[in-house]
Every structure is written in C-alpha cells, then in structure tokens.
Amino acid sequence: MGTDIDGVIESRSADGSWKIEVGLLDLQLGRDYRAWGCLFDVRGMEGVRTLFADRGLPNDVSDPVREMSIDPDSDYQHSHTYATWAEVAAVDWDAPLADGPAFYYAGEWRPGEDGELVLHGIVEAAWGDVLDAAYDTFGDDHPGTPSEWPPGGEVCLDGAVYRPVVLTARMLAPPDEGRWARLWTAMRDLAAEHGDDNVRLVVWFG
Structure with missing residues (x-):
C-alpha cells in the first residue's frame, strides 16, 4: 500500500495568526519516497539523517489545518511535521546525510x-x-x-x-529543479512578502 503526502504553506500575519496560502495538492508533488525520507523521515533509507522529522503540528497551527490534518476517528493521517522558510533556506543541500557510502x-x-x-x-x-x-x-x-x-x-x-556515493539532500530532494523547486519557490516568494520566519510548510502523510 502506498503513502501520500498532504499539507499546506502557511503565512503569519501581523496579529500573529497563521493562514493557509497554498495547498500542497495544488503543487502536484506526487509520491517521492527518496525526498520524503530525507526531509521528513517518511519511507526513507536507514542510516540517512533527516532534516525536518517528527515535529508534530505547530502549537499555533491555523484551525483549518488542524481540522484537515487530524481525523479523531482514524490514525490514517500520521507523521505530522513542519519547517519555516528560514530553516529551509539555511539547509546545506550538499552536506553528507550519512557517515559512509549508500548501501543500495x-x-x-x-x-x-x-x-x-x-x-x-x-x-x-x-x-x-x-x-x-x-x-x-x-x-x-x-x-x-x-x-x-x-x-x-x-x-x-x-x-x-x-x-x-555519500548521499546529500540535493541528491534526494533537488531544491532547484522539478517538483520540489515549485514548493521552495512558492515559500521563497511568500517569505519576501511576510518574512522568513513567517512562512512555513506543514505536512502530514496518509
């Protein structure tokens, strides 16, 4: 059985509240297990360090996101996590994610x-x-x-x-091309308007 990603990009307004700016389904990220493992520790490879895993939902997540990402009657939605644009922009995409060459x-x-x-x-x-x-x-x-x-x-x-080869984030989730470039570009553009710490990605899987 496959796994799917869902989530949103949120921005924070001057009053401190967060709102949805972009739904990930609109960006058509599709299934990308290599990238998910690198970014979120979902269906990844053993021995590869991840960037933004196991954080849960932000405490101040917007109510619509909380409602859409948690089904009280099911554990179908899982592995909730998030990252601000400031954190994404600080990633060294060429840093080793493992202590030695990849096995597979x-x-x-x-x-x-x-x-x-x-x-x-x-x-x-x-x-x-x-x-x-x-x-x-x-x-x-x-x-x-x-x-x-x-x-x-x-x-x-x-x-x-x-x-x-020793794996890097650039190999697993290329930031400048394809599907992930669409996501990072959307966050970067919003951050130019709202500030790097006021734009974040919130994701979950099912």
Missing part, C-alpha cells in the same frame, strides 16, 4: 558538454543491470552493493560510470 544506491556519472564526467543522479544499484555489471567488474565472490565495492572501484555500463 550508486552515483551515476555521464559526460557533460565538455566531455568531463558529471553526476547525473543516483540509481538503485543493489540489483538489476548495475549489480550484474558489478559482478562482472569485481568478480562473483565480491559483494555487489556499492558500499562494499573495492576502494576507488567503479562500474561502467551503457556510457555511464557508477561509483559509490
């Missing part, structure tokens, strides 16, 4: 416009074609998961180079 994932490098290899993204490498290529490269008696490849080891496959 490898970085995928491909040639850029100048021919130099550029990190293209991360892929699941503990099974499938990359795993098969790892056995071909390192031998059948060598562990196939990227965190256990030999020092400096890499796998070449279909024009790409795969290497062990």
Whole structure:
C-alpha cells in the first residue's frame, strides 16, 4: 500500500495568526519516497539523517489545518511535521546525510558538454543491470552493493560510470529543479512578502 503526502504553506500575519496560502495538492508533488525520507523521515533509507522529522503540528497551527490534518476517528493521517522558510533556506543541500557510502544506491556519472564526467543522479544499484555489471567488474565472490565495492572501484555500463556515493539532500530532494523547486519557490516568494520566519510548510502523510 502506498503513502501520500498532504499539507499546506502557511503565512503569519501581523496579529500573529497563521493562514493557509497554498495547498500542497495544488503543487502536484506526487509520491517521492527518496525526498520524503530525507526531509521528513517518511519511507526513507536507514542510516540517512533527516532534516525536518517528527515535529508534530505547530502549537499555533491555523484551525483549518488542524481540522484537515487530524481525523479523531482514524490514525490514517500520521507523521505530522513542519519547517519555516528560514530553516529551509539555511539547509546545506550538499552536506553528507550519512557517515559512509549508500548501501543500495550508486552515483551515476555521464559526460557533460565538455566531455568531463558529471553526476547525473543516483540509481538503485543493489540489483538489476548495475549489480550484474558489478559482478562482472569485481568478480562473483565480491559483494555487489556499492558500499562494499573495492576502494576507488567503479562500474561502467551503457556510457555511464557508477561509483559509490555519500548521499546529500540535493541528491534526494533537488531544491532547484522539478517538483520540489515549485514548493521552495512558492515559500521563497511568500517569505519576501511576510518574512522568513513567517512562512512555513506543514505536512502530514496518509
């Protein structure tokens, strides 16, 4: 059974009250388990530090948000948490989120416009074609998961180079492209009007 995200962006007015500015459903974030694990510790990977997990609802959350995010007759809605724009803006998206290379994932490098290899993204490498290529490269008696490849080891496959990688927030929830850029842009624009501490994201899952 899948998990879905819901939530809002709120702003705080001069009298200290919060109101809904944007509903997350309107931003069409979809299911993004990698990002949820990194940001909110929901369906994430073991050993990866998260940014804004397990905070619950803000004490001063607006009444409409409290009503829509808590069903007193069900535990369907869970993992409530939040973050202000000031906190999001302070994130170091390139800081390591783990103490060593990812177990299941490898970085995928491909040639850029100048021919130099550029990190293209991360892929699941503990099974499938990359795993098969790892056995071909390192031998059948060598562990196939990227965190256990030999020092400096890499796998070449279909024009790409795969290497062990220490995960960062930028890899899991890219802030400048795709679905998350829409969210952060909306918060940034509201913060320009209301102030960084007066705009926040409130999320929950079901």
